[in-house]
Amino acid sequence: MSTDQTAQQALTPEPADSAADWWRQAAVYQIYPRSFADSNGDGIGDLRGILSRVPYLVQLGVDAVWLSPFYPSALADGGYDVDDYRDVDPRIGTLADFDEITAALHDVGIKVIVDIVPNHSSDRHAFFRAALASPAGSPERDRYIFRDGLGENGELPPADWRSVFGGSAWEPVGDGQWYLHTFAKEQPDFNWDHPDVRQEFLTTLRFWSDRGVDGFRVDVAHLLMKDLPGDLPSAAELALLDETSGRHPLKDRDEVHDIYAEWRELFDEYDPPRTAVAEAWVSTPERRARYASPEGLGQAFNFDLLTADFDAGQFHSIVTDNLRHSAASGSSSTWVLSNHDVVRHATRYGLPPLHGRDVKQGAEWIIAGAPADGVDLERGERRARAATLFLLALPGSAYIYQGEELGLHEVARIPGDQRQDPAYTRSLAQGEWSSDGLGRDGCRVPLPWTTKPPSFGFGADGAHLPQPEWFADYSVEAEEAAPDSTLNLYRRALALRHQLQTEESLEWVPTDDADVLHFRRPDGWEVMTNFGEEPVPLPGGQVMLSSRRVDGELPGETTVWIVR
Numbered sequence: 401m402s403t404d405q406t407a408q409q410a411l412t413p414e415p416a417d418s419a420a421d422w423w424r425q426a427a428v429y430q431i432y433p434r435s436f437a438d439s440n441g442d443g444i445g446d447l448r449g450i451l452s453r454v455p456y457l458v459q460l461g462v463d464a465v466w467l468s469p470f471y472p473s474a475l476a477d478g479g480y481d482v483d484d485y486r487d488v489d490p491r492i493g494t495l496a497d498f499d500e501i502t503a504a505l506h507d508v509g510i511k512v513i514v515d516i517v518p519n520h521s522s523d524r525h526a527f528f529r530a531a532l533a534s535p536a537g538s539p540e541r542d543r544y545i546f547r548d549g550l551g552e553n554g555e556l557p558p559a560d561w562r563s564v565f566g567g568s569a570w571e572p573v574g575d576g577q578w579y580l581h582t583f584a585k586e587q588p589d590f591n592w593d594h595p596d597v598r599q600e601f602l603t604t605l606r607f608w609s610d611r612g613v614d615g616f617r618v619d620v621a622h623l624l625m626k627d628l629p630g631d632l633p634s635a636a637e638l639a640l641l642d643e644t645s646g647r648h649p650l651k652d653r654d655e656v657h658d659i660y661a662e663w664r665e666l667f668d669e670y671d672p673p674r675t676a677v678a679e680a681w682v683s684t685p686e687r688r689a690r691y692a693s694p695e696g697l698g699q700a701f702n703f704d705l706l707t708a709d710f711d712a713g714q715f716h717s718i719v720t721d722n723l724r725h726s727a728a729s730g731s732s733s734t735w736v737l738s739n740h741d742v743v744r745h746a747t748r749y750g751l752p753p754l755h756g757r758d759v760k761q762g763a764e765w766i767i768a769g770a771p772a773d774g775v776d777l778e779r780g781e782r783r784a785r786a787a788t789l790f791l792l793a794l795p796g797s798a799y800i801y802q803g804e805e806l807g808l809h810e811v812a813r814i815p816g817d818q819r820q821d822p823a824y825t826r827s828l829a830q831g832e833w834s835s836d837g838l839g840r841d842g843c844r845v846p847l848p849w850t851t852k853p854p855s856f857g858f859g860a861d862g863a864h865l866p867q868p869e870w871f872a873d874y875s876v877e878a879e880e881a882a883p884d885s886t887l888n889l890y891r892r893a894l895a896l897r898h899q900l901q902t903e904e905s906l907e908w909v910p911t912d913d914a915d916v917l918h919f920r921r922p923d924g925w926e927v928m929t930n931f932g933e934e935p936v937p938l939p940g941g942q943v944m945l946s947s948r949r950v951d952g953e954l955p956g957e958t959t960v961w962i963v964r
């Protein structure tokens with residue numbers, strides 16, 4: 401038996417999918433706009449670049465695109481420092497361009513999701529400028545989280561808290577007051593008890609919904625509500641507090657769901673209702689399920705596979721638990737292996753397992769960047785293809801990060817003076833995301849479209865982050881010409897997924913090998929992954945697709961899709 405698509409026609413087509421439910425089992429492609437395609441040769445990807453690649457997205461077979469922030473920004477944190485939530489950065493395009501790509505994507509049946517960043521604005525947002533121009537205690541300052549500094553003249557921070565990117569989480573403004581920034585100092589945290597802040601985001605959600613946006617990805621959705629006592633706890637005291645109680649001063653507070661209930665009312669005014677997916681790094685699946693409730697955002701990212709090893713036992717329990725939790729919350733599960741914050745999974749899987757290391761340390765390491773050496777590239781790719789085929793067969797929605805369909809590796813060797821990520825530039829300050837040093841630029845390098853330098857078809861000239869020579873072999877041009885490329889695997893898988901996917905259910909088929917997982921979806925679609933290194937027997941049925949050439953048996957580190 402060899403890998404082919406010959407049995408495709410035998411399948412019953414079209415998943416049950418009402419207009420309002422389009423998101424439940426959608427394949428969503430994340431575009432990091434600055435690094436996708438550059439139409440005007442300034443080295444920065446833009447909206448017209450995306451427009452020129454709509455045919456590529458159609459051929460890939462995705463149901464929706466999620467655009468990471470394209471709003472006006474000084475790019476202190478790759479655009480997650482937003483100056484104006486209702487405009488487009490002039491380097492990336494115009495609102496008219498946005499309307500044009502939305503229409504072009506809708507014309508070909510692709511939905512549009514935009515990123516909303518509600519925990520913090522940039523320090524150039526009109527609200528923050530007004531806060532700085534107003535005195536301590538003013539209503540303008542109250543839209544953010546200002547506190548008097550300690551010491552005789554307020555010269556010391558109000559608390560010893562560290563920001564996620566390193567350094568103090570408090571920044572002085574020169575008059576004895578300091579403001580809180582969970583992330584970079586250019587990202588002041590909003591005070592969500594203030595009605596103006598609530599209104600700003602309702603207006604923003606309506607603005608994009610009226611322009612035809614289908615859904616929203618909500619940045620750090622668990623951090624918005626804060627309850628800070630007059631005497632602030634120390635960092636050490638904070639670390640001892642229970643993050644699952646709903647009453648932690650900074651994280652995952654129960655009242656945050658009142659905000660999302662209000663947003664849900666707004667979303668439901670539209671037809672079909674606008675959707676949302678929470679980025680919520682909370683401590684238990686039960687807490688995460690609250691963000692995914694139909695009365696709230698409706699869906700939440702499940703990052704469990706992204707922080708797991710390539711390991712049958714870990715994959716099995718993650719899938720089982722998450723399907724249970726999403727069913728209980730009325731949502732569908734989400735599956736993610738890569739995004740713009742983590743080391744690309746082709747590289748991760750070529751590194752020693754995280755399993756057995758301290759989980760927190762492991763998660764930090766995943767986010768902080770891959771070491772330049774010690775990666776088994778081939779094994780990483782083999783496992784990445786197997787994990788992806790496993791993931792694309794799961795019930796729920798699949799999130800694909802630009803470039804993973806090319807099997808791209810993390811770019812580890814970027815000279816320090818060209819790195820942009822604050823998680824790197826502030827790494828000496830020992831931030832939560834920077835302890836291992838390299839930051840997140842390695843997964844944000846502009847995509848290779850052709851085999852030719854200077855920018856491999858990204859734009860007419862260079863790219864804002866340096867692309868390595870090996871990008872030529874991973875370019876769209878090279879992979880289109882290679883029948884067994886990762887790009888062709890993704891295209892085949894996404895096309896088949898559309899035909900095969902019906903109900904959101906999965907049944908495990910017992911195997912007698914701890915390294916092998918086997919599951920069945922309705923209508924005879926079966927999936928088997930061999931996480932071990934030795935070949936194992938194939939089950940009966942016709943192999944529709946495999947992550948690696950299959951000949952009589954299932955090789956190590958390989959997934960097959962079978963129909964009976």
Ligand code: NOJ
Pocket residue numbers: 477480481517583619620679740741
């Ligand atoms: C999560 C985003 O994914 C990340 O890129 C960003 O740095 C932080 N939130 C802060 O907005």
